Amino acid sequence: MKIEGQPYRSLWWSDEKGCLEIIDQRWLPHELRIQEVRSLDDYADAIVQMRVRGAPLIGATAAYGLAIAMANDPSDASLAAAYDRLHATRPTAINLRWALDRARTALAPLDPERRAEAALALAREIAGEDVDINHAIGTHGLSLLRRLAVEAERPLNILTHCNAGWIATVDWGTATSPIYQAHDAGIDLHVWVDETRPRNQGALTAWELGSHGVPHTYITDNAGGHLMQRGLVDIIITGTDRVTRRGDVCNKIGTYLKALAAKDNGVPFWVALPSPTIDWTVSDGLREIPIEQRDPREVSHIQGAGPGGIAEIRVTPKGTPTRNDAFDVTPARLVTGFITERGLCPATEDGLAGLFPDLIARRA
Numbered sequence: 001m002k003i004e005g006q007p008y009r010s011l012w013w014s015d016e017k018g019c020l021e022i023i024d025q026r027w028l029p030h031e032l033r034i035q036e037v038r039s040l041d042d043y044a045d046a047i048v049q050m051r052v053r054g055a056p057l058i059g060a061t062a063a064y065g066l067a068i069a070m071a072n073d074p075s076d077a078s079l080a081a082a083y084d085r086l087h088a089t090r091p092t093a094i095n096l097r098w099a100l101d102r103a104r105t106a107l108a109p110l111d112p113e114r115r116a117e118a119a120l121a122l123a124r125e126i127a128g129e130d131v132d133i134n135h136a137i138g139t140h141g142l143s144l145l146r147r148l149a150v151e152a153e154r155p156l157n158i159l160t161h162c163n164a165g166w167i168a169t170v171d172w173g174t175a176t177s178p179i180y181q182a183h184d185a186g187i188d189l190h191v192w193v194d195e196t197r198p199r200n201q202g203a204l205t206a207w208e209l210g211s212h213g214v215p216h217t218y219i220t221d222n223a224g225g226h227l228m229q230r231g232l233v234d235i236i237i238t239g240t241d242r243v244t245r246r247g248d249v250c251n252k253i254g255t256y257l258k259a260l261a262a263k264d265n266g267v268p269f270w271v272a273l274p275s276p277t278i279d280w281t282v283s284d285g286l287r288e289i290p291i292e293q294r295d296p297r298e299v300s301h302i303q304g305a306g307p308g309g310i311a312e313i314r315v316t317p318k319g320t321p322t323r324n325d326a327f328d329v330t331p332a333r334l335v336t337g338f339i340t341e342r343g344l345c346p347a348t349e350d351g352l353a354g355l356f357p358d359l360i361a362r363r364a
C-alpha cells in the first residue's frame with residue numbers, strides 16, 4: 001500500500017544489499033524506519049521484538065530467515081538449528097510453523113549447495129503468495145460489504161480489532177483488504193478502530209486507514225460493545241493468528257469480548273482468514289492453541305510521541321504486578337463466518353473443508 005503516495009510493502013529483499021529490508025513497526029505510527037535484517041539473530045530479534053508482526057508477515061520473515069541461514073551454512077544441522085531458532089520466537093501464529101515446515105520440506109531433499117538459492121526463491125514465493133491471497137480476501141470481502149451497504153441508509157460502520165492490515169502482512173492486509181477495496185469501489189463506509197492495548201496496534205490501523213483516506217474513528221478497547229448496543233456497528237471484521245479445523249479463532253487479546261458483544265447485539269462477526277492461518281492439526285482452540293505470554297512491561301508501560309520524540313512511560317505504580325496474555329480464543333459458535341481467498345464460508349469444519357478439500361487431503 002502507499003505511504004505518503006509512495007508504494008511500499010512491509011518487507012522486501014534487496015538484491016543490491018543482499019539482505020532483507022523491513023519496516024520496523026516499533027516506531028510506527030510516528031516514524032517510518034527501515035531496517036536491514038542480515039543475521040539469523042537479526043531475524044529472530046525482529047520477530048520477538050515485533051519489528052515485524054502479524055501472522056502472515058511473521059511467516060514470510062521466517063522463510064527469509066531460513067534463506068539466510070542456508071546462505072551461511074547449508075548443512076542439515078544448520079537447517080535444523082535455524083528452524084528451531086525461528087520457530088521458538090513466537091508460539092501462537094501458525095503461519096510461522098507453516099512457513100518453516102514448507103521451507104524445510106522443500107530444502108531437506110536438496111543437495112546442500114542448492115539450498116541457499118532454493119530457499120531465497122521460496123521466501124520470495126511465500127511473500128508473493130501472501131499478497132495474492134490477501135487481495136483475493138479483499139475481493140470476496142468486498143462482495144459481503146457491498147451487500148450490507150445496500151441495506152444501510154448511511155455509511156456502513158465496520159469495527160476492527162488490532163491491526164490485521166497491510167503492515168501485518170506483505171501487502172493489502174487481511175481484515176483491511178475488504179475495507180480498502182470497498183472504499184476504492186466507492187462504498188460509503190466508516191471504521192471504528194479500537195486501540196488494542198497493550199501494544200496499541202490500533203494506532204497502526206489508524207495510520208494505514210488515514211494514509212488511504214478511509215474514514216475512521218479511534219476508540220478505546222472497551223467501547224465496542226457500547227457502540228454495538230446503540231446500533232452503530234454493522235459488521236465486525238478481524239484478522240486471526242490461528243484457526244482450528246472446526247473454526248475456533250485465536251486472535252489478539254480482546255477479540256473474544258468483541259465476539260460476545262456482537263452475539264448479544266446481533267452484529268455479524270467475520271474473520272479474514274488466509275489459508276496458511278488454518279491449523280488443520282488442532283480442533284479445540286481453547287485447549288490446543290498456545291497463548292503467548294509477552295513481557296509484562298508492555299502492560300505497565302506505554303510508548304508514544306512527545307515533545308522530545310518517541311518515549312516510553314510507566315502507567316502503573318512501580319512494582320505493580322502485571323500479566324500480558326497476547327491472544328485469546330473465540331469459539332466458532334461466536335463467529336459468523338470466514339472471508340478466505342477462496343470465498344466466504346461458515347465457521348465450521350464442513351465450511352472450511354468445503355473451500356479447502358485439497359489442504360485436508362494433504363494432511364490425511
Ligand SMILES: CSC[C@H]1O[C@H](OP(=O)(O)O)[C@H](O)[C@@H]1O
Nearest residue numbers: 053054055164168239240251252
Ligand atoms: C493479519 S495479522 C493477524 C493477527 O496478528 C496480530 O498479532 P501481533 O500484532 O501480536 O503479531 C493480531 O492478532 C492480528 O489480528
